[in-house]
């Protein structure tokens with residue numbers, strides 16, 4: 001038994017590292033078409049100033065907080081910046097869930113990190129799956145109360161691309177009242193800006209919204225996300241955050257991305273991606289054996305295909321990586337295709353069509 005095996009906590013001993021394609025394929029050909037993590041195909045350039053790299057950065061760089069507060073029209077006291085939205089998820093769990101006692105509630109099929117983060121801290125995970133039409137099962141969710149501290153609702157939902165009904169979300173917020181925070185993950189909100197829940201944030205003090213620069217802002221590489229909540233919730237999160245979570249170059253780049261020109265660029269790129277997405281969907285619908293699943297309120301398309309694994313292998317052989325979602329509840333045989341550049345999209349479509357013809361010949 002290694003020293004690590006001997007000393008590791010019982011909680012951590014049961015964990016396996018997050019299986020991102022970055023980990024699985026690390027060192028593999030990075031020239032491939034990475035359509036697996038909903039990253040942007042646009043690599044926008046930024047220049048950074050280096051004169052303060054000898055100093056620790058501010059915990060909450062004021063230029064970033066004020067830029068995001070302007071972007072959302074919220075008071076700066078309601079904005080927290082962190083190392084990606086993933087850190088926001090973790091901070092919420094650490095600040096509000098007592099290990100071994102409290103639970104989070106999730107609505108699968110959904111984003112994996114809520115459960116993974118909870119597991120890391122020995123916090124329980126209660127599950128209320130989405131209905132077959134991917135709406136929230138309000139009755140199943142509201143059957144919970146005691147012991148649940150955080151309810152995670154992803155909107156637009158990854159990987160179904162659907163947005164749950166606002167009335168449902170509001171009734172969940174009211175049900176949990178002062179017993180749990182309802183965390184609305186808006187990582188993809190720039191793709192459906194009208195669906196944002198900032199008004200609920202102003203109305204209810206148990207609402208939290210998660211945001212990120214990783215998707216529409218094309219900055220997954222800098223690790224920068226935001227938590228929006230009442231000033232009291234933000235103050236509580238600041239008790240558990242690291243002293244210097246946002247590196248100086250990250251703060252500089254984030255501020256530029258959130259300037260008016262940065263926001264214009266983001267909007268322009270979103271509309272390009274949406275055109276690419278429409279043309280992808282049009283082509284996909286021509287293949288009768290393939291079903292487009294859910295909705296397309298974000299930068300990906302979920303499809304159900306017979307021979308899912310064979311298609312996945314076919315794509316990997318062509319250096320195209322998409323995300324297998326088939327292990328999630330109600331998503332058997334489903335793959336999630338991120339919207340890439342036009343060229344990537346064409347390569348993807350050519351590969352899928354080729355595969356579909358091969359399947360026809362075999363059957």
Ligand SMILES: *Cc1c(COP(=O)(O)O)cnc(C)c1O
Pocket residue numbers: 038083084085086087111154158185187211212213214220223224225
């Ligand atoms: C990508 C994603 C995140 C992670 O955002 P980071 O800021 O990169 O940590 C959070 N939530 C959902 C639903 C996502 O898809």
